[in-house]
Structures are given as C-alpha cells and as structure tokens.
Amino acid sequence: MLSEVKSRSAGLDSKVPAGKLEEKWTNHKFKLKLINPANKRKYNIIVIGTGLAGASAAASLAELGYNVKSFCFQDSARRAHSIAAQGGINAAKNYQNDGDSVYRLFYDTIKGGDYRAREANVYRLAELSVNIIDQCVAQGVPFAREYGGLLDNRSFGGAQVSRTFYARGQTGQQLLLGAYSALMRQVGLKKVEMFERHEMLDIVVVDGIARGIIARNMVTGEIESHSGDAVLLCTGGYGNAYFLSTNAKGSNVTAAWRAYKKGAFFANPCFTQIHPTCIPVTGHYQSKLTLMSESLRNDGRVWVPKNPSDKRSPDQVPENERDYFLERKYPSFGNLVPRDVASRNAKEQVDAGKGVGERMNAVYLDFADAIERLGADNIKEKYGNLFDMYKRITDEDPYKVPMRIYPAVHYTMGGLWVDYNLMTAVSGLFALGECNFSDHGANRLGASALMQGLADGYFVIPYTIGGYLAELKKDKVDEKHPAFTEAANNVKGDVKKLLSIKGNKTVDELHRELGQVMWDNVGMARNEKGLKEAISKIKGIREDFWKNVKVLGENEELNQSLEKAGRVADFIELGELIAKDALHRKESCGGHFREEYQTEENEAKRDDENFAYAAAWEFKGVNAEPELHKEELVFENVQLTQRSYK
Amino acid sequence: MSGFFRFIDSSVGKKIVMALTGLFIILFLVEHLAGNLLLLLNDNGKIFEEYSAFMAGSLNIPVRIVEIGLFFFIIYHIVNGVRLWWGNRVARGFSYKVNDPSENSTFFSRFMIWGGTIVFIFLVIHLRTFFFPYRLGNPSNTMYEGAVEAFSNPYYSIFYIIALIFLAFHLVHGFQSAFQSLGIRYNKYTAIIKNFGIVFSILLCAGFALIPLYFLFNAGGN
Amino acid sequence: MNLHLKVWRQKNKNAKGKFVDYEAKDISTDTSFLEMLDVVNEELIKKGEEPIAFDHDCREGICGSCGMYINGRAHGPQVGAATCQLHMRSFKDGDTIVIEPWRAKAFPVIKDLVVDRSAFDRIMAAGGFISVNTGGAPDANALPIPKDVQESAIDAAACIGCGACVAACKNASSMLFVSAKVAHLARLPQGKPEREKRVMAMVAQMEEEGFGACTNTEACSAECPKEIPMDVIAQLRREYIRAFAKSEEKV
Structure with missing residues (x-):
C-alpha cells in the first residue's frame, strides 16, 4: 500500500511506518536513530513561534540537551495566540467511564475531519493525548476538578463522550503558560536563547536542506542571519487571510509562506474552519x-x-x-x-x-x-x-x-505538508501545530487544536528530530555561507521595495479588500464561478498592492505598517492559492463546501473516488501555476461513510 | 552580607521590618496613651508623677532595654521608610501627565511618607518639649507642670492635635498594611483587620488629643 | 462621537517624547478603543504622518499585549478589562483622552506607546515554573487536588502579564505579577517542592530589574484586567518568610 503511495507521487513520501495502526508509533520510535546525550549539545535548532507547539517543542528539545534558538514576533513568548483558546483540550483518558478510548478519539477525529486526514497521524495524536494531560498537570496547569479532587470533563462538538479537559474558559492560556514556563526555565538554564520581537522572513536552504533563517529584529530593523541544523515552524494558521477572523491581529502566514516559496509544499489550503x-x-x-x-x-x-x-x-x-x-x-x-x-x-x-x-x-x-x-x-x-x-x-x-x-473564520486545517515525522518537503524543515496540515482533515473538532499543538511539540518532534539529525551529515553551514548573504539581501530588497512604493492605499485597506473577496467567494459556501472570480480579483489586489501600497517610516525602527505590509503581501498570494485549491477540489468535505456538490439534505457530499487525497502545492513562481502533488489517503482501519450527525 | 541582612534589606523584607517596627511603635503608643491619660485624673499629677518616675527609674532594667529598642526601631522605621520611598520614586522614573490614583487606592496609602514626615517633625518637637528636659536635663518643674504649661498654650495644643490627625492618617493605612506585609491576609479576616485598624487609629489619636483639649479648656481651672 | 486625543509620541528609546494632539471623528460607541486608534492611524497614514505605534495582538483581553495609560488609569476607566476590551461607550462625545505608555524604569519606552516588558520574562525565567521535564509525569488523576485549591490556583494563574499592575502602582512595583505566579504554583501540590527556591529567585530578579517595593496601596489589584486579588501578595510574603526561615544559610 505504502509503496503504492510513493510511486504515485514522487517526492511525497508520507513515511507512514508499516504495521498495525496501534503499533506504528511505538515501532517507529524504536526504529528512529538516536543521538548520544553528549552529542545533542552540538546541534542547534531554530524554533519559530512560541505557541503551544513552539514553546513545547523548544522546551522539550532543550531539556534533551539541544541548543535552541526560539523566535517570536510578540514582545514575549507568552503572548502567542494559543493563549486565546477558551474551551478545552481533548484526551482519551476515559476518566468519565463513558466509553471513550484512544480508538474512539481517533475515529471521531477522522470522521469529524470528513476523512481527509492521514490515519496514522491521527491515531498517534489520540494515543499521545493522554500523555499531554499528565504532562500539563505536572507543570501546574490548573485544570477544572470535581469535588473529590479528580479531573473534570465537558463535552464538545462532534463527540458523544465527555473527554474535554478545561480550565474555566481559559484553557489555552493555562496550557500555554505551562509550556511557556517550561520554555522560560530553559531560557534561565541558558539552553534556549529567546528572540522576541523578531520576525522570520526567510528560510535558508542549501542543496535542498534547511540550514537557517533570516529574521528581522522588529525594534532595530536589523536583518539577522541564524544558522541551525534544523528549523521548526510553529507559526500557526492563516485565518487572517480573511482579514476578519478570530485570530490575533498579528497572526500571519509569512513564515509558512516563505517556506513554501523555498520548496515546502502547502497542503489543502482551502480547508479553513469557520x-x-x-x-x-x-x-x-x-x-x-x-x-x-x-x-x-x-x-x-x-x-x-x-x-x-x-x-x-x-x-x-x-x-x-x-x-x-x-x-x-x-x-x-x-x-x-x-x-x-x-x-x-x-x-x-x-x-x-x-x-x-x-x-x-x-x-x-x-x-x-x-x-x-x-x-x-x-x-x-x-x-x-x-x-x-x-x-x-x-x-x-x-x-x-x-x-x-x-x-467567523477561526482555524485553518490546511498548512505546510509534512510527513509522519512532521518534516516538510524541505529536509530539515519541520512544521508543527496549526502550521502543518496533518491531523484534522477537512474539519477540526473542538478542543483538538490544543491537543495537536502539544502532541507535536512535547511528544513527536523530540523523537523524530533525532532521527533526522542522526542521519544529517555534519557539514556545518554557518551564517557566512553565501546562501545566507543572498537570502538576507533578498529580504532587504523586499523591505526597501515596500517602503519605496509610497502609494495611496494603506495596508489595512488592501487587507480588507482581500478579506472581503475571501469571505464572499472562498467562505462558508463556494462555487466555481465565485472561485474563478476570486482568483482574478485577488490578482488585481496583488497588482494594486505593489503599485499603491503606502508604508511610511523606515526600516531601522519599530515600524508596524512595514510588518503588516510584508504579511499582507503574503496573504494576498496565499489567498489566490486557497481559491485555486478550492476550485480544484470538486467535492464538498468538512469546512470546504462547494455548492455544486451537496446531498439532497444540503450536507457536504464527498467524492472519495477522486479526491481522497491531500493536495500539496509546490511553488513555481508568483505568476506561474503551482504544481499539484497528491498524497493519496489510505484508509486501512476506518470505513469511509457519509458523515451523519442525525 | 549574611542571609539575615539580605532578607531584611530585600524589597519584601524591608516591608516586613516596617510592619514589625510599626506594630511595636503602635504597642508603645497604647502604653504611652494609657500613661498620659493619668494626667486627667484631677489629682494635680500625683499618680502621673509616680508613673513617670517608675518608667524613668534607672534601675527599671526591662523598661530601659525596651526604651533603647524603641528608639532603635523608630529610627529604623524612619530610615527604612525613606529608603523605600526613594527607591520607589526611582522605580517610576518618568511621571504620568495625567494620573488618577484616587480611582484605585486610598489617599492614606499614598500619603504614608508625608504623614510620616509630619509625625517625625512632631516627634522631634515633642521630645524637645518633654523627653529631653525631663529625662535628660535638669527640669525646673515636674513633668505634670510642664505638660499643663505646654498645653495651656493654644498654639502648641493646636499643633499637637494637628500632628495627631496626621498620626491617625498614618495608622489608618499602616495598621492594616502591617498585617498585609507580614502575609496575614485571609479573605474572612481582611475586613475585620481593616475596620479595626481604622477604629483603633481614630480612638488612639482621639485619646491623645483629649489631653491638650482638657488642659486648653481647663487652663487655670485648677 | 468626536474625541480629542493627546497621545505620547516618541520616536525610539533614546529620543525625547512629547504629547501630540489628534482628533478622532465619527467614532461609533460600539468601537473598541484600539479600533478607534486604528481609525486615527488610517487617517494619519493617508495624511502622510506616521501612525501611532501600540502593542496589541489578540484583542480579546487574554494575550496581555495591549496596555496604555488612558486618562490617568491603566487600561482606561473600565474595571476588569484590558485596553482592547475597552469600548468607546465608556466615553462621552467631546471628551479629551490622554494616552500615555506604561511608565516604569523597568519598562523603557521603545516607541510611542510601546514599552519593553522583557523584565517579566526574566523574572519568569528565574523561577516561575515547576521543574519537570517532558515525559515521565504520573497519571493526571494520581494526585487529587481539592476543587477549592484548584480554584484559588487559577484565580492567581489568570494573570496575563500585561504590566498594568506596574503601571498603576505609585511605586512601579511588580509584586502582583510576581505574586500571582508564586501563589499559583505554591497553592498546588505540584509546586510545593520548589516553593522556597522559586520565591527567593523571583523576588531577587524582580529587584534586579528595578521594580519598586510594594507598599500595599492595592492599586495593582484594582486596575488588574483579570482582577487578581491582593491575597496573592500576602501569600508571596508568607512564602518568602518561610523560605528564609527554612534556608540552610547561617544567620
């Protein structure tokens, strides 16, 4: 089965281990090569983003002994938007004795995602969910309790069991503060170097291997180069392409988008959750x-x-x-x-x-x-x-x-395509949490985002990164390598260009225009005509942007318009890809609803025959058509059925 | 610096010291008031004189020790308070153009350094009037006579009463703050401590104020 | 409604700042305070003037990014709300609104209304955690925690690290911030093994950063958008005294 997947789409090897679903992760962990504890400190790992995925990954990797550089655009790692998650986090603990199990959480997630997620990843997520709760409680996360002192649960959409752990209406905050405190502990121990108010603006790729990043110091404007043996993108979703969303104002796609432009594939961008x-x-x-x-x-x-x-x-x-x-x-x-x-x-x-x-x-x-x-x-x-x-x-x-x-636009199931090890199509470049596409298919169930972010950061990447690094040839590429200079110069050029246009439209105006098109034509209900219209309108907005955007001030200072301008430029390009992806997917599934494809009861009508795959797009140039790679989704354990919640 | 001195000189420790010395001074004030009220006994100061002789007795070792402690604590309280105030001023750095602290804190809590300064000035004058001449000098009259004389002077009495009002201000915040500084704050007792502190401060200062009022209005009455 | 704004403008950390007057016109009462500033900024950009810089992110009162001193109050007149949760219905047509950055030596201004609050992160790095590595945690239900203990822990843990406590305190003290974390972890059984070390380290770092000392004015708690109660500060002091009493160091 797996070899078949490989052959159908060269370059898209999901690396899902063979064997029974329940044993895949255990066996895989055993097979992954290890790095001697004493050698771990010889590796530098760059983590972008400090939300649940980023903070948990940076902390866990530092605990293992790696040297970590952690970047966030906010003024403190604690402010990443995971903090705003209210409701809760799922885990198959079955504390309520109501019939929950790892398999049921797996099944609910696959079904909730309308059968567009990778089985093995989802099963691993369900398996790890129980460890997450243990870890968080040990860190002092004050989850709600019953009078007897045991943990309380509530129910969430798409499930008939109570498996959601919560801390009042501020679960995300409490979980993030747990991960943040673990991160700050490593900062205190000098195992993590923090770079707040830094925005990643490019990935440096040498011979197909990610070797570092270019980041802008948002206070001084300095364009900095940082080399590393692996780069982890934990940069969240792209809901702000719609301008109005529940995301934080600063949430953006820039890191993921620049990675896409450097060879990572962007998968299922049209899977957006309203x-x-x-x-x-x-x-x-x-x-x-x-x-x-x-x-x-x-x-x-x-x-x-x-x-x-x-x-x-x-x-x-x-x-x-x-x-x-x-x-x-x-x-x-x-x-x-x-x-x-x-x-x-x-x-x-x-x-x-x-x-x-x-x-x-x-x-x-x-x-x-x-x-x-x-x-x-x-x-x-x-x-x-x-x-x-x-x-x-x-x-x-x-x-x-x-x-x-x-x-309202809330979450994006799509994201950078990653294999079972969470590695993108670029070697050494990983994507974790909402930033990747892997676990939620076409629709995410409530209280599962926190679960995924923490599973990826605490329990997946610490293993899979070792497997990658153990096989990485130790030919150090440092900041002096010409690839860094070139990437830094490109970034400087982009900044200069944005500042030199001096047009007559503010960044927000253009962003609102984009958002309106996205909401009207690529929103809750989509159709061919609307999507085609969106693509042409977005192209127009892109041209307008590069002719008419007005960004005041200079680079060498805190310049919020400049920051926004760079992000909106990426959102515009992404918007086009979302529309193209939505146009190509001639079926309805989960959050992607094509009016042409619905059941008689107006429910989403999937086309498993032709679309049971993840669509991973490869960048071919801003004005060129992206190339589609398909990762066929293989369902060995669940039967694909029409979802019914009646 | 050893652990103890580091502890009492930390930002938390300084407040603990303020609380402990403050509470000690409050205890002294209660004792002082009890003694002063003897002035009102209408016995031409007989019992008061006996009391002050007892308190001033050079062989009264426990009182001598406490007295030295009291002076030390008062000085520590003042020096520590000034250091806190100065350190806290520096911590702000740049003042706000518009600031409306009355919305979030009591006047008394923000007035501590100034109320304390006025009380300190009063203390110096008070010691000069009573303590130095009668305890350390060669007084030409008894302490009782000295008190009657001083309080018969309306300017002195008014100054004395005004100073007591500021002492009350200082105590209204200081009393409950001392408990907070020592970590004694539990929801069910907070209101009791605060209210008791207010009533206590008013009664204590009113008690002291009775004496000048009494002599002011009864001047020459005897 | 129309409003007159007086906003602190400062080009960078080293520049001298000043107040600049702006008019905010035709503002709906349903607008949030930050959206009102967005409107003003859009007009400024159109006019070719640099927009007012201010920190903000989630705009739903939980990330702690936003924070400004509005008419003499941290986060403005609304109680229990961050600046982003303040709506213009709290103001009257024709009001003058003075907007200043947080003022504290430990929070230097970076630009306009943006200040550097990294001191808070350093305090957290000094001890605001429970030292458990990933993996190896016992089952979450292995340690029952009474509901009221958990509730009181989360009361303290609700802190969003915005810095309003420092801004409002006449002493620029960060005691409420530090105490909230100390109390959150000291109240839970998981936090007890490190309680002495934690409180000592966090207080030492707080002093190192140049924050003032708490003098119990209670302004912090009154202005806290999460209404963190004063009893956390009392708890920090108890923890501190306890830590000193138990320390091995010779007196």
Missing part, C-alpha cells in the same frame, strides 16, 4: 471577531424565529414560533454537531432572512433553559468569563437576553 459561535460584525471599523467558546453549545440552544424578518425582541417570540434548527435537523447531536455543520446551518438561516439583531446577521444562542434547569450560579461558574466578555463587547447581558452569534 467557527459557528462568534460575536457578529457590528460595523465597518471592525478589526477582528471574537469567539465565544464552543463549550457554550453544551448548554446554549441555537434558534431563530420561524418567520423571516421577525423584528420582535427574543423574549417576545413564543416557543412555537422559534426554530431550534440544529435540534430539529440533528436530533442525536443537537446543538453539538461539528463546527462546519453548525456554521453552514447558521448561514442558511441568515441567508433565508431569519437573521436576528439589528443587522440581521446572527442567530440566537439561548441559555434561558439552562439557567432554569441548573441555576444562574451554575452557568456562571461554567461560563462566567465568557458571559462577561460577551457583555463587555455587545453591552447586552446574556443571562437575560440570548447571545447573538454568527460564524
């Missing part, structure tokens, strides 16, 4: 969207008035004139259907004119029943900080008035 429960847009000045944790769907009921354009306030709409559309359509999962399903249904209601709120751009998430059943105190204990956050933003009290929610 999260169903976000606070709707209020005005043109909107700079970002705020997520309301999926956990709210445990107790909140989603509804719209049955009659379009019903302008009554929610308490005036009698029970029989409300449509609890998720409960009606999906009786077995109800409000806890996976995110893609929930989002599409909300869009359907709003498009049908049943949207609520002043701008009619939302659906209700109502807690009245839960408050009556469990009491306001119970709800407050579970969701207090989320309710406060909602109230602060909207000036409405969700204890009294139902929340108004609407989908």
